[in-house]
Amino acid sequence: MNETLTMLREAAGRTSKLVAEIGEDEFALPTPCADYNVRELINHLEWAATLFESLAQDGGFPPQKEYTGDFPERVERMLAVWARPESWEGVSQSMGLPKSVLANMALTDLVAHGWDLARATGRTFEVQEETAAALLAFARQMAPTGRERGAFGPEVPVRESAPVLDRALGVIGRDPAWKP
Template identity: 70%
Template sequence: MNELLIMMREAAGRTADLVESLSGDELALPTPCSDYDVKGLINHLEWVAALFESAGADGGFPPQKEYTGDFRARAERMLAVWERPGTWEGVSQAMGGLPKPVLANMALTDLVAHGWDLARAAGRDFEVPEATVEVLLEFSARQAPIGRERGVFGAEVPVPGDAPALDRFLGLIGRDPAWKA
């Protein structure tokens, strides 16, 4: 199995476990992703899973719907598309002609970054394997300028060069690793 797909599956599972552990009282908590509270961020993650499912299958942009609480099911459908070998070939017209492996890296970035956002909002830990963080660091370093230009990443948050790799990844995409609610 493709290494990136393994990372996507692991990140989706960890994030789904976190989402399912959140109580109704935690849905209104603020998150490090300043546009969203916890419920809004889960809703965004539901749409992200639907988006990368559709883009992987050469579809278009799905409409963003209201929060449904079905993130795990959507993530599983997304992963099922990426388990097909042909999904990794070619480009996505819906995503501006981006190569499919770039889309997979984008999906992994969203799963890890927003999983961390949710964990931080709820005061929980969010462990990410070092190999996954290294892939995210490399990908984000290449994509950060265009990501900021398109409003996908925030302004870089300065993080010491000797900080843990996850903190450096978060700073690169505009998250403050020290964020607290």
């Protein structure tokens, strides 16, 4: 639990900082996540933070609402719930997956979409090597289920000598060379 929680906190901090830097003039920019422009992707991140907060407490799927601009507050609430030991116990009633898997899904969402936003807006997004390695291992393990459930796209081939984060992104369907 502690390693993943530490990685969640770090990814949430980086993604929150990035979201706070993005101006309204950048909202219409395309992202590597083809279904979303920048504003829609931030909206998705807001919803995902609320979702993972709910799932950690054995709740269900919250409705997706319009962009509110409160991602940093939502992700802090999510982190507060994951800081409780009981949030890591058992299986999610709504998703049928172990809570530790849900925490790794939240981490993947924060990093992948943080990277998406950085690419779309010409900023950088870095994660620690241990976080990238954890994401790569999780992505490889969950790829078939992730693709089946529509969470991951088709794998993008990335050379084995590429940075670990690039390889993790490729597994979940991102092209590390994407440019707007």
